[in-house]
Amino acid sequence: MEIKGFSTSAVAAGIRYKDRLDLGLIYSNVPAVTAGVFTTNQVKAAPVIIDQDRLRQGRAQAILVNSGCANACTGVKGMENANITSSLLATRLKIDEKMVLLSSTGVIGEQLNIGAFRSAMGKLVEGLGEDNFDSVARAIMTTDTFPKVVSRVVTIGGQEVKFMGMAKGAGMIMPNMATMLSFVITDAQISFPELHDSLKQATDRTFNRITVDGDTSTNDMVLVMANGTAENAWIDEDNPIDKQLFQDTLEGVLKELALQIVNDGEGASKCITIRVCGARGEAEAEQIARTVANSPLVKTAFFGEDANWGRIFAAMGRAGVRFDPSRVDIAFGDVVIVRDGLAVGPDAEKAATKLLKEKNITVCIDLKDGTDCEEIYTCDFSLDYVKINADYRS
Incomplete structure (x- = not known):
């Protein structure tokens, strides 16, 4: 054009x-x-x-x-x-x-x-x-x-x-x-x-x-x-x-x-959307989503195709936003793996692990504390990310 x-x-x-x-x-x-x-x-x-x-x-x-x-x-x-x-x-x-x-x-x-x-x-x-x-x-x-x-x-x-x-x-x-x-x-x-x-x-x-x-x-x-x-x-x-x-x-x-x-994130193999809903305000939803998206432990888990929802929960807890962990739901795509703060079970985790093999993944976090939703877009951390940045100036 x-x-x-x-x-x-x-x-x-x-x-x-x-x-x-x-x-x-x-x-x-x-x-x-x-x-x-x-x-x-x-x-x-x-x-x-x-x-x-x-x-x-x-x-x-x-x-x-x-x-x-x-x-x-x-x-x-x-x-x-x-x-x-x-x-x-x-x-x-x-x-x-x-x-x-x-x-x-x-x-x-x-x-x-x-x-x-x-x-x-x-x-x-x-x-x-x-x-x-x-x-x-x-x-x-x-x-x-x-x-x-x-x-x-x-x-x-x-x-x-x-x-x-x-x-x-x-x-x-x-x-x-x-x-x-x-x-x-x-x-x-x-x-x-x-x-x-x-x-x-x-x-x-x-x-x-x-x-x-x-x-x-x-x-x-x-x-x-x-x-x-x-x-x-x-x-x-x-x-x-x-x-x-x-x-x-x-x-x-x-x-x-x-x-x-x-x-095109350096060494990335997956594109991930972190969606936080049920928040008391857009800023709080964004803050939680950004903290999860930036967590190296969360990002490496995605690279390893490990449905490690505990890392997501831990990142949420240090985001500086007050919420009730006992009310939180977490889903990978349409697979709910945490309901009311507790693991749904091994079958759900198995289904979530299968979903993590896809290129585009959405993580849905529902705080059940309000009506606001926000999204942050990120990618996984791979071995190639370290290699690229270890010798960038050469």
Whole structure:
């Protein structure tokens, strides 16, 4: 799918490895309304700091993204290098440097290979075209095993509106946000306050509901660019129906990307949904679900296909939420293995163990203490996760 007014490009710049796509560009022919959400980690990479400042204007025209080097924990030199890269691109595109947003992923603590950027920038800009979106998705991969891309078309205000999104992430994942990057382009005509609000709400319910290993990174961001070429009626504070449709579509795009990240979790063999219902509030349900989802003992049990519900119960008990253990039900899929806080029996556990051989698993926890439900999406911990992260820098 193509979106009028947007073009993309990706090249193998040799930032860290030879002959591997590692530098990508997303470009809008006109200044696009742009919003972003970023890592909450106190240690922020240079591109995150720069983008947060530049996005105060609510407009951007280009996103320059590299893999191979995170440009995090690189001090003043890292900031200088980041600014050099945006200046190189702005000069080539003949746009204001403040209209360039930056994004990096890779090894923390190393300086950018500025020579690689200088050598590749001309080829990168010359390669701009309407059909390179997937190539940019490949350029931002690190330990990912596949590029993550989603597209949607929806009718808003009588006009066809298109969305295209990409993401990278497989490890160091637990947003508020995670070692993940995501970029969405759309031809919707929308005001900045509505775009920013829609993005924040959509992110809270998607990327902020996934966890691979409980680690929050230094470089995480989600950026959305809307160039208005669909010429739909303006989505603003006076158009709540269209805003809701826009937000629902954006959330759908982000959720599919988020689930792709979980499915690609480093060394993962299973995608697991932890659903907590019967809670006194959404926050309490989410807190319990997140604690269970982040438990290494729970995650390794899933890898071993062991219906060890005791580990789930133990994780719930340290979540910091008051509940009555004697009222709790736990089910794997449609197999109830705990009812009113007690084991149902060996037959149920045997059936649950059989279910754990599947790729997609849902754990349902009913507190029977209220009406609120929330979900967190995670994966199992395998031997490969340790292997991947033990020699990541080599």
